[in-house]
Amino acid sequence: MKTTKIRLDTNFQIGEVDPRIFGGFLEHIGRAVYKGVYDPDNALSDEDGFRTDILTELKKLDMTVVRYPGGNFASGYNWMDGIGPKDMRPVVRELAWQSIEPNTFGTDEFIQLCKKMNWTPMITVNLGTGAPEDARNWVEYTNCPTGTKFADMRQEYGNKDPFNVKLWCLGNEMDGPWQMGHVPAKEYAIRAQQAARMMKYVDKSIETVVAGSCTPSLPTYIDWDITVLEHLGELADYISLHRYVGNHENDTTEYLAVTNAIDQQIEEIDAICRMVQAKSKSNKRTYLCFDEWNVWYKNHITDGEGKFAPNLIEEIYNLEDSLVVAGFLNSFIRHADVVKIANIAQIVNTIAPIITNEQGFLIQSTFFPFQMISQNGKGTALKIVIDGPGYDSQSYGYVNYIDVSAVWNKDKLNIFLINRCLTDNLKLSIELGDRVIKKILNCEILSGKNPKDANSFENTNILQIKKFNGVSIIDHKVNLRMPVLSFISLCVEL
Ligand code: AHR
Numbered sequence: 001m002k003t004t005k006i007r008l009d010t011n012f013q014i015g016e017v018d019p020r021i022f023g024g025f026l027e028h029i030g031r032a033v034y035k036g037v038y039d040p041d042n043a044l045s046d047e048d049g050f051r052t053d054i055l056t057e058l059k060k061l062d063m064t065v066v067r068y069p070g071g072n073f074a075s076g077y078n079w080m081d082g083i084g085p086k087d088m089r090p091v092v093r094e095l096a097w098q099s100i101e102p103n104t105f106g107t108d109e110f111i112q113l114c115k116k117m118n119w120t121p122m123i124t125v126n127l128g129t130g131a132p133e134d135a136r137n138w139v140e141y142t143n144c145p146t147g148t149k150f151a152d153m154r155q156e157y158g159n160k161d162p163f164n165v166k167l168w169c170l171g172n173e174m175d176g177p178w179q180m181g182h183v184p185a186k187e188y189a190i191r192a193q194q195a196a197r198m199m200k201y202v203d204k205s206i207e208t209v210v211a212g213s214c215t216p217s218l219p220t221y222i223d224w225d226i227t228v229l230e231h232l233g234e235l236a237d238y239i240s241l242h243r244y245v246g247n248h249e250n251d252t253t254e255y256l257a258v259t260n261a262i263d264q265q266i267e268e269i270d271a272i273c274r275m276v277q278a279k280s281k282s283n284k285r286t287y288l289c290f291d292e293w294n295v296w297y298k299n300h301i302t303d304g305e306g307k308f309a310p311n312l313i314e315e316i317y318n319l320e321d322s323l324v325v326a327g328f329l330n331s332f333i334r335h336a337d338v339v340k341i342a343n344i345a346q347i348v349n350t351i352a353p354i355i356t357n358e359q360g361f362l363i364q365s366t367f368f369p370f371q372m373i374s375q376n377g378k379g380t381a382l383k384i385v386i387d388g389p390g391y392d393s394q395s396y397g398y399v400n401y402i403d404v405s406a407v408w409n410k411d412k413l414n415i416f417l418i419n420r421c422l423t424d425n426l427k428l429s430i431e432l433g434d435r436v437i438k439k440i441l442n443c444e445i446l447s448g449k450n451p452k453d454a455n456s457f458e459n460t461n462i463l464q465i466k467k468f469n470g471v472s473i474i475d476h477k478v479n480l481r482m483p484v485l486s487f488i489s490l491c492v493e494l
Contacts (some may be wrong), residue, residue: 004388009433015337027071030312036348072096075128082106099304127171128181132195189231246297256420257393326369336381379409447486
């Protein structure tokens with residue numbers, strides 16, 4: 001097969017990669033919080049109840065910002081149930097996932113976890129069953145100096161200093177008919193506008209994420225976004241996008257082309273932001289917050305049947321899923337000028353890169369591309385010219401076999417490559433227009449024999465990151481032969 005040629009130039013820039021694209025999402029769902037990150041009765045937990053082994057693994061993902069407490073859960077959540085002395089907090093029936101919620105993990109515990117992990121907190125307010133005023137009160141609780149009702153409560157419960165939560169999502173998936181409090185766009189827009197205004201009156205430094213279309217497959221896609229953006233105007237700092245994808249037809253080649261659809265969704269929502277900005281003659285640009293994304297299609301157990309911490313949507317991930325996760329991140333980097341925040345959904349147990357049991361954990365395939373990209377993907381995203389073989393996919397159009405993104409940082413260039421070809425190891429040549437590639441600093445690979453290869457508790461090392469030695473520099477060009485179905489993170493010195 002013909003060599004794939006990749007050409008770059010450090011003058012041809014897309015924009016700075018916002019480190020917040022390497023974000024996560026922690027919802028009160030299944031075993032994500034309880035028996036996930038928080039398990040006070042477990043011998044592996046610290047004095048605050050956090051599973052130390054899980055936090056150690058999560059640190060490797062270099063996550064920057066974490067969204068909490070949902071998700072669908074947020075749309076029925078009374079945040080005041082989750083504060084104060086733990087023995088006074090109510091045990092409630094939680095409706096989004098039909099589970100028992102003891103409220104022993106709430107706002108203060110989330111902030112404590114963020115501090116341990118060096119995460120930036122991002123909170124979703126309840127605009128389903130909650131009132132805009134509840135959202136306003138929550139901002140006072142987290143962000144205001146003491147001296148008024150809710151800030152004083154924070155002090156009374158042990159935290160004098162404000163938590164300074166900067167990022168606030170105005171509800172979750174409010175366009176989805178399954179959402180508690182789902183309403184037509186116009187009504188959501190009114191609620192969100194009322195909430196945002198009061199929240200910003202309480203603390204003008206906060207940033208808001210308005211709930212955009214949660215999937216392109218809903219009939220309200222785009223119209224919803226236009227309505228809410230027009231109504232919120234400059235109160236919307238970001239608009240949210242969500243996307244879950246899967247290999248529904250068990251066709252790996254087709255599945256791996258889904259990156260085209262992710263690119264398309266980003267470009268469509270950005271176009272709407274620009275259109276609304278132009279119509280309203282505003283100087284303010286609304287940016288994109290991809291605050292739920294992942295592979296999710298194998299496990300649909302979402303009914304907790306009235307249990308505490310039930311086993312819900314614990315998807316097992318394989319090699320092809322990990323290549324799709326890499327594709328999401330490549331797409332965010334290629335759109336670094338517009339995608340400012342992104343949160344993999346989720347972080348532990350529920351559609352997550354880590355699965356826990358009482359004694360330990362399992363690192364899933366999707367952990368690795370996130371780790372490889374988040375650890376090396378900070379800097380300036382570069383434009384890429386790619387010329388090589390590809391294929392026509394049925395649903396997503398034409399794609400190159402190689403999917404690529406590149407991030408330049410001073411004398412280092414990091415290139416993230418996916419080979420989606422099932423049959424051929426592909427020859428690649430990478431060259432820079434304006435700088436000399438001096439040496440290979442690091443090259444790591446995730447690959448396997450079969451797209452369905454997956455780690456399990458019985459066999460934890462089927463998939464792991466390995467050094468890749470098949471890369472060289474000839475005439476200042478990087479040359480490599482990339483194995484079938486693999487992901488490579490390459491770092492070169494300029
Ligand atoms: O991440 C699981 C669920 O998926 C979230 O709660 C919801 O927002 C989405 O539909």
